[in-house]
Amino acid sequence: MFGHSGSSRSRVALAGALGVGLVFSLAACGDNKNDSSGSGDTASAGIDCSVFTQFGDIKGKTISVYTGIVTPEDAPQKKSYEPFEKCTGATVKYEGDKSFETQILVRAKAGNPPDVAYVPQPGLLQQLVATGKAVEAPKEVADNTDKWFGKDWKAYGTVDGKFYAAPLGANVKSLVWYSPKQFKDKGYTVPTTLDELKTLSDKIAADGSKPWCAGIGSGDATGWPVTDWIEDFYLRLYGADAYDKWVKHETPFNNADDTAVWNAVGDYLKNDKYVNGGLGDVKSVASTTFQDAGLQILEGNCSLHRQASFYAANFPKGTEISETGDIYAFYLPGKDATTKPVLGGGEFVLAFADRPEVKAFQYFLSTDTWANLKAKASSGWVSANKGLKVENLTNPIDQLSAKILQDPNAQFRFDGSDQMPAAVGSNAFWKQATAWITGQDTTTTVNNIEAAWPK
Structure with a gap:
């Protein structure tokens, strides 16, 4: 599709x-x-x-x-x-x-x-x-x-x-969906740095809820939402210049920075304390469609869902999407409150x-x-x-x-995968990301993607 x-x-x-x-x-x-x-x-x-x-x-x-x-x-x-x-x-x-x-x-x-x-x-x-x-x-x-x-x-x-x-x-794409009404009721505040995002996730987990819901299912394209997470975190952890070199393959896919990015994303998507609200364990991230995952916010089963601006179309008709409504989004923050990388x-x-x-x-x-x-x-x-x-x-x-x-x-x-050769951007990157969610280790994942780059 x-x-x-x-x-x-x-x-x-x-x-x-x-x-x-x-x-x-x-x-x-x-x-x-x-x-x-x-x-x-x-x-x-x-x-x-x-x-x-x-x-x-x-x-x-x-x-x-x-x-x-x-x-x-x-x-x-x-x-x-x-x-x-x-x-x-x-x-x-x-x-x-x-x-x-x-x-x-x-x-x-x-x-x-x-x-x-x-x-x-x-x-x-x-x-x-x-x-x-x-x-x-x-x-x-x-x-x-x-x-x-x-x-x-x-x-x-x-x-x-x-x-x-x-x-x-x-x-x-650098958005996190949430419920303003839930945030107000629970006393949560929108984070302005990556550290604050982690602190918020820990707080929600400590309150007895799974903070995140995620889904990467998309038919033949299953896995692409993980690539967006990786790209967003690469920009935030290492900056636009390093991101450009990575996308162009001027630095290998299995370099130390890239591995660190996968591990940082794994702290969210492969963390049983964080996912997958209302849907199951970590492996359910792969079997849940990206369209369905964020709907769990409306059910009160999770609080946060990282997905692009176009995700607004997936909420049921009648959902109030506004700063004070049922659903809204905030900018996925950078390392500090002044840097603004946007994917x-x-x-x-x-x-x-x-x-x-x-x-x-x-x-x-x-x-x-x-x-x-x-x-x-x-x-x-x-x-x-x-x-x-x-x-x-x-x-x-x-x-x-x-x-x-x-x-x-x-x-x-x-979007980085949209700029990479098809053998990587819309093939190995997606497939290896899916294998990673379901249990494959980070080193094997990045080595397999690196091996897929056209010689």
């Missing part, structure tokens, strides 16, 4: 499909309604049509967009393009495909790429650039990216020193044509204007765009995610 790549987009789609009632019932409330009356609507939508004159007259032109963002997530995406179409007279032809990550490479290599593709992985972006068919982003887009996004994000859209792709959407994912806007209308559309998507239009048109979506106004996001978790991404101390890093 995840496909061979294990991309963040696939995970979002899967989680979203399971929680459509919760997430998309909100989307209709925030849509900007546009009719055929033209300028009045675009003005009310906050669009300054004059910015597109720099690209000349593009009326009647068509821009083809190809993406893995499919129904129902595609509806607010298309809605957000309407002001651009009304301003310019151009048409955006949207094509969503669940097989996008395979087919975009096929199309590019065959010389039949779309004008624009939304690429969900830096590794795939590099492969597409290597086909020779992609074009560098225009200066107007590069300038917008410098203005509205951090250097970390621009670097992921850069290949061999050349800037190709501005960021589009984003998701935050996540997102998409990038890559063009295969440099016609004026394509440049104009790329420009539009890289603005704060588009980010705010998209925010109003959907729920379950966020961007790292610094110009995104948090109040335009209709969902409390989206608002939390935006605040984390916009924090000036945030150091964003893309």
Whole structure:
């Protein structure tokens, strides 16, 4: 169901499909309604049509967009393009495909790429650039990216020193779900450091409860939630530079730091005092689906569940997700209260044509204007765009995610397994992580993953 790549987009789609009632019932409330009356609507939508004159007259032109963002997530995406179409007279032809990550490479290599593709992985972006068919982003887009996004994000859209792709959407994985009502009743406080997280876990255990619930079951992709834990802790214990070297395999998978990270995660996921609230012993982590695990918080069987922002879609319809509600999330803290490593994912806007209308559309998507239009048109979506106004996001978790991404101390890093070769990132890493949960020792686990790296 995840496909061979294990991309963040696939995970979002899967989680979203399971929680459509919760997430998309909100989307209709925030849509900007546009009719055929033209300028009045675009003005009310906050669009300054004059910015597109720099690209000349593009009326009647068509821009083809190809993406893995499919129904129902595609509806607010298309809605957000309407002001651009009304301003310019151009048409955006949207094509969503669940097989996008395979087919975009096929199309590019065959010389039949779309004008624009939304690429969900830096590794795939590099492969597409290597086909020779992609074009560098225009200066107007590069300038917008410098203005509205951090250097970390621009670097992921850069290949061999050349800037190709501005960021589009984003998701935050460095979250811990909890019940604000339970915390208030029990007198628990949200931790701001890793040490405080450990102290809180010990306190909950001492109170006679299992603090954590976890599940890594996901069909053929079973194990991927462990990789997110490992990546989050690698960032926190050793920093972004060491993480980058590890992801690129400039340091081996069985180095001492890597082993220490697995042991640190094991202090949580392989600790009988900590897991698995309402579900069983440590081994039940492997047999529980990632969708089901966090629901134990609502039952009062556990207090904490580490999972990404898109997990909001898995709670039953009617669950109040807010700072004072049934469920909310807090940032998985760093070693101290000032460092803010953020693990996540997102998409990038890559063009295969440099016609004026394509440049104009790329420009539009890289603005704060588009980010705010998209925010109003959907729920379950966020961007790292610094110009995104948090109040335009209709969902409390989206608002939390935006605040984390916009924090000036945030150091964003893309999901590591999504950047590794498929033999590792979506194969050995997942399988060995599952074996580790069910009893395999850490040394054997990291040695087996290291051995899987392509020579």
